[in-house]
Amino acid sequence: MMKILKALTGAVKSHWRRGLLGMVVLACSTAAWASSCSGRASTITLTPPAAIAIPRDAVVGTLLTSWIASTADSNWYQCTGTSGSDMAGVAFEPLLQTPSGLTISSGGVRYTVFNTSVAGVGIAVGVSGISACSTSAFRDLGTPNSGITLVPAPWVFTNGCTVGSGPANVGGQAQIAFVKTGPITPGTASGGVLFEAAAVVGPFSTGATLVSGMRKSFKVDSISFTVGSCTIPDMPVSMGSYKASTFTGPNSSSNPIDFSVAVNSCPAGLNGIQYSFDAPSGVINATAGVIALSSNSTATGIGLQLKDNSGNALKYNTNYTLSSYNKSTGGSYTIPLKASYYQTGKAVTAGSANGTLTITMTYQ
Template sequence: MSLLLVCLVAVLSLLFCGRAFAGCSYGGGQSFTLTLPTTVSVPRDAPVGSLLTTWVASPASSNLWTCSSSGGLLGAGVQVGPIVGASTGQTYNSGGTFTVYKTNLPGVGIVLAGRSYTPNAGWYGWFSVYGGMAYSGVYATWAMGAQVQVALIKTGTISAGGTVSGGVVAQAFPNSDGPRYDLIASYVITPVNVVPLTCTTPDVSIPMGTFKTTDFPSVGSLSPNPAGFAIQLLNCPGGTAVSGTQAGQIHSIQYRIDPTSGTLATNVAALTGSPSASGVGIELFNSSGAVFPLSTNTTLSGYNSASGGSYSIPMTTRYYRTGTITAGPANSTMTLTVSYQ
């Protein structure tokens, strides 16, 4: 019995002598505002993963909390965690890998990075804000701090635009002898209006005229009178590019024309509707008279990304004989797709 008592006393003594108690405090609640741009203009087809704002950081505050140890070497640290929507499952890589979180606006996410300060370790490098923590061994009294930076990022289609709500996106607090949730520093973003950049593209109706079968003596013959028309890209917005992001302006515009019913031959659109003529299709030509390639992206020449403006793309179209012709209506529909980057 006495041997057991001696062992028990020894264990209790070891626990007591090795204990280092700590306390942390600061002068009232603290909140830091990270001011994002009021409005962000984004090309509708900017690549997913593109930054929509530059990184905006809170002050590098190294003395948010004052902590003290009653004796011995104490492990203490700063914990930084997100107060945002769920993860998108995406990450952003820039000097580290950072989790991307959802915002209230479809297609727009927020990426957060945090770092912490302890006296022995100094500033601990940027880490993904998911509850990360940096520790340092300290004696006596010391100061600790934190810093958070955020950016908006494209996570999917931004169709109609809207406003990313402002509010708290991250919190930091000291962790010494346990997390101190009563000593939270909050990080707040300002609201951001996100505007997708597009041009107006009116529908075009093209009268082709009436032709005889004798106007097409052989396969490959074209109708004698080309019909002229123009693709209009109106009120294209201009702007100033935001360095390091896809925001601020449309950088380039591409367009393509796809026949609704496919093709009968290379770059010859099939007719649509019933009843319909047969043995002919429709071919498009650019302003130089060259055959216009269907279902192929073409870059809009002369587009000024700084000033924007309205643009007209002159074209002509003719019937093209593909085989034995039978009379009837000869209509076709095609879809214009405009891509903005």
């Protein structure tokens, strides 16, 4: 018997004087307007997949989704300065997020990974400013500007454009990605507004103004996470009974028995599945794929030989790829094998001949 075991305005002032003829004479002062921006508050939604199956064996730091970006928009705000040196730009602020302690590198940027409501799952956020002057590279939302006092931490200033005394448009873009931060507990990461953007305008050399209104709120939809793995039932394989005379000498064997290892309920969305076999009782002949009998066996001089469906000796502690796995649909699969008794000694003595083979699945 063989068993398969599942192993993220100034005011315009006026005064009047009445003359002898009752004429009213108006004298107006020069207007003194401060730098300003116009625009409107709005919510920008970032939509990840509704559900993600996370490979059970994914390492910490693995991106669980690709980067999900908002539309690049250079027209969030229209800003006007008071002098030729005034500038305008956009800054971003994280809301209701706690750094996980993990950082990841992507596209040459080191990102802070914030916790989500699901244990083991974090979110990284990249932000970019867009103006008539330039589009900045994405910056980490968790790293406030170093040595720049334009806006207070935790705001992150992205880039600026000279507006002078005329109007200029400024805007931006954001991107998010979910990241594995540790052992994952399946669940749903609650969505909501996770960060916001605001206009920055003024003489940058002496200190600009973070505009208090017209904020752009970035909302992330909720997403469910499951830990992806297949199920493998324990499976006994009946080897049958043989006479000692079946074996004619070392390296002789009985006729092979065909059987299959069932790999059930594999989730969709995994990048790949690998498996390997191990023999708890030991390997006698690695070249021939022969493993030792279990300690409760009484027969001597024989072992169990395992081969793949093509008749090649099974390699132990070696990864095989489950090539039939379909990432789009998931499903259940089988691994066809062959087993036979194999003479290892000079003589074979009668008795029980049992063996155990374990299978370990690795998910990517």
